[in-house]
Amino acid sequence: MLKQITVFLENKAGRMEEVTGCLADQNINIHALMVADTTDFGILRMIASDPEKAQRVLKDKGLMVKNADVIAVAIDHNPGSLHKVLHALNAPDVSIEYMYAFTSRHQDYNAIVILSVDNQAAVLEKLRNGGIPVLDETLLDQINRS
16 A cells, blocks of 8 residues: 545645645655645645655644555556556445556556555455555655666
8 A cells, every 4th residue: 555645725726736846845755746626625645755744744744634545556558557456446345536647667567556445454355356456655765766
């Protein structure tokens, strides 16, 4: 599993730039991100090179920040790869809350899918039984060196 940083932002000009500026100033790389918005605020979810430091830096700037464990799986970058993952998870006891993906420069992983699920233990078991590589926090160290 990986730590994901979630930042709650007002929907106003310059808020995203503030976040990226804080992280850039501290030499923290953003590997992946997704933004969802509502009328009044946005939710920025990201995988950062140093999640603990990112959370601390953003909180020090007065931003509302939390972290969460998410599941990261490696997939090939070709047709049907994501379907294989979703097929392995097609069960009544699994609900995917959200997911996003990013391509990787890592020598062993073409693409990485981030999953937030309601039953992590069941999902991890289904993925492993399906032969799908589940990645852990060492992934960040490997990507940071790539």
